Amino acid sequence: MNIKNIKLSLLTACLTGSLYPALAQTADGLNSFSEASYRKYVSEVSSDKLMGRLPFSKGETATLNYLEQQFKALGLEPGNKGSFLQPVPMVSIYTNPDPQMKVTGANASFDLEGLKDYVLWTRRTDARIDLKNEELVFAGFGISAPEFNHDDYAGLDVKGKIVVVLVNDPGYYDAKQFKGKTMTYYGRWTYKYDEAAKHGAKGCLIIHDTAPAAYGFSVVANSWKASKLYLDPRGHESYKSAFEGWLTLPASEKLFATIGTDYKTMLAKALAPGFKGESLKLNITTGLSTTCTYNQSHNVIAKITGTKHADECIIYSAHWDHFGISKPDAKGDSIYNGAIDNGSGTAGLLELAKVFKGLKVKPERTIIFLSVTAEEQGLWGSAYYAENPVFPKNKTVADINMDMFYPYGKTKDISVVGYGQSQLEDYLSAAAKTQGRHIEPEAVPSKGMYFRSDHFNFAKIGVPALYIETGTDLVTQGKEAGLKMHDYYNTSVYHKPNDEYDAAKWDVSGTIQDLQLVFLVGKKLAYSNEWPQWKSGSEFKAVRESYLKR
Template sequence: MIRLFLGASALALASSPALAHDPDFSVERLSTHVRTMSDDWFEGRAPGTPGEDKTVAYLSGAFAAAGLQPGGDLRADGSRKWTQDVILARSTMVDTPLLEMNIGGEDVMLTQNEELAIRAPINGEAQVELQDVELVFVGYGTHAPERGWSDYKDQDLAGKVLVMLVNDPDFEGGEGDFGGPEMTYYGRWTYKYEEAARRGAAGVLVIHETEPASYPWGVVANGNDQTFDIVRENPGAAHSGMQGWMHLDLAERVFAAAGTSYAAAKAAAQRKDFQPMALGATIDATLLARQEQIAAKNVVGMLPGSERPDEYVVFTAHHDHLGLVEDPAEEGDAVYNGALDNATGTAALIEQARAFAEVGGAKRSLVFLAVGAEEKGLLGSKYYAANPLYPLGKTVGVLNTDSLGVFGPASDFSISGTARLGLLDLLVEEGEALGRSFAPDPRPEAGGFFRSDHFAFAQVGVPAVSYRSGQQLTEGGAARATELAREYVANHYHQASDEWSSDWRFDGIAADLTLIHRVGERLANGTMWPNWAVGSEFRALRDASADERD
């Protein structure tokens, strides 16, 4: 058993009794929710669309039928809505980007979503125009002074287009200054965009490789016609004018023309003495976009606590997906249905709510938060964390469900990433009581910790985990689970083919819900306040709100 020795918190976890009776989670209801929300009628559930409106109506009705009360924004009369408005900036391409590079003296016209995948500009400008802008290779695009590492070497690269690698310098070799193969936040493309903008870059292009990115080119080539962000006073300070991805084939051509090879440049970037390298190439780009603000929606239901209603246990899942396919004729389908990602987690949220409502709630208040705009950068959860409906300092913890397993029960379970916190101790203990063992994230190099909604809560100090279904399948074991996972990522993740299947097994999700419910019940009826492990970057944030819990 994993023990973090968190002091009184860990002792409280160890002494709490297990449930005498587990809820009976209905596989039929779970399947129906997933099949319904991933139907074409919901139009892919994208934020700010009629598909989101339909999704919000479905979830509000499902929460009400499960026995919840509205828990969203306050009305003038003091009552609450079912929703929280999530005010976002939206940028929509109004024409296909014009893209051309000069590579080794040759002008090369480029096609959007083939050689480059450029996102609709979200720097606040309706038109972005780049002319003969120099490309500079900046390694992994990382500035990490606490690790003695900077790919920028204090060079002034303002006004350049910065070309960089995805993931961390440790990905290839498995060890080094970034702690081994597990991705740090420096490895996420979101960080790389942020750092480039801080340095005044005119643009940033992340070179795509399937293994270090953890998804194929088709994923980054989808959905670039719209980009979303939280509303910022100065969006240009957070976003370069041009942000996107470069296909590996194009990258190899650019580096060859520069007198080196992509492999050699990547090897150089894995050393601390790496220096930014001018690539002898330039880019012309014209991006036209419509800028506006929209109100996406979080859907919120709650059960007030019977004894400590001002303390909150939060369950989360994202309800959104990618919307409609840009070119249905090319894809052969018109809708990104998002069945596994994340109708499964949202269905679990509804049925978890029903289970608690049927026993009359708990001593602490329970909040069921279906967040929107996750696929646009965790924006629904980021908005809630910045504008909480219920105090973050009095939030006991967050249990997130995202893309649960649909291939039957497993004897193990996991969480996204390798964070250490009291919630994990509790999951491990309750898992053992159910005969299930904890298995570390099988792919920490994919950066799963930073890719789901619990991360937005972690960033403000709230203990939060994203639950992952197990790999040791009862039928077929880890080998079958690995094969199925690889097939899903390669062929269905963020593709129009992520659709409900009659072959899917929902008894595994029901078993996952039993484990999550036991953890939620102990949090909701106990007095514990889980924390992050000593040494966690999030612990100081949690400790800073300790007075609110005294």
């Protein structure tokens, strides 16, 4: 063993401690990562042959066949009762709202215009939904958060009514509330709709404000013109509001002016201690028509069965889907290959499977490699798995999610999205030190990126979930250059046909380092009895503790 490997072994030992002494003295697996095999995977999974990997298309069939073939070639076991596939029944709902919404009050009546003043959609599958003189109720931020001693619905009857709520959470506006600028789950728009339905509301309208939303209203309007995918509710129906939607800030100002107030005043009320929701003494009339199409997509599940605790698992997840063949760009390219998003994560999943399978000492816990569908349409593949897991949540140790590795070379840092959530980031920090690197919080925590990829569905059921992002402090060019590269991708490549693999331009050396880090985190758990915990203040801590007592 040369000096370099001796140092690596000692560093690995520091990371793993004495939990599995034989393994702690070796760097088993680290040297098995290969740029060549990773490049092969990412070039194949983002090739035109897979047609952009759109669910329900020929591209899905080609992608599923490819992933199953690769897992079989690596010698992995099928992860779902003898099959590599987990069917995910879904429904596509096209919502066609009425062009106007009539607002009436004691002293005023006016119309709001669809797409200009508001957007509406529904998760219901009714062919027609009519809303007539439905009462509007202001429910602050629409949040019930016991750990922050905050309940906007306290003493407020919203059953059968339309709630109007503010975007984000109180911490965005007041650093002393919640987690300050770091958005919590309670600030996520999906939470607000779910919470409104939980309280029996007939509908929920979120007031759009660009800064706390982190995107303009045009993004909202454009994203809701098309059909939306949801899990097929048939056979396990639950109450859903008749509609969900957004109001523009000018439209909300018009509502508030009608009752003699304004947005700033209502925001101040919602931020004040002891806030109480109230009727706006306004009613709305509008309607929606829907067209529903039922179909089935698939998750891909492979596993390596543990030698000692086979009933306990660590999950590595990455979504396989992208946008298929769609509107061509200026060069006429209409295939949305999604090489970085998320061909890079899918290739990483295969590379990790290869390395774990090649370990001399086999994992004591089962390792699951989960490639999920329909992330781009709403995280639905992971949502379905979380509701229908192969391993129950009380036997799932952690989820480590991979969504977009930037091919810009080695970095001094690694970004933790959702910094401060769980002990998994402490494991990651220890692993990073073995590479002479350090972890950093995500750059803009107010965007709530922790709630926008597949690990989030594991967090919702209490399973500690780690989500990393490529660092920005490039070893050779520095942080400024790294930030520019990230910005260029986000503005000029993200969700566009030019997100393609380029062998000449891609530097995957940093990706390999990042994969080694998540490997070390999973490896630590695979040979131990440890159960990582949520940290104090995490909104998911109580969920885990409700069913897992250790």
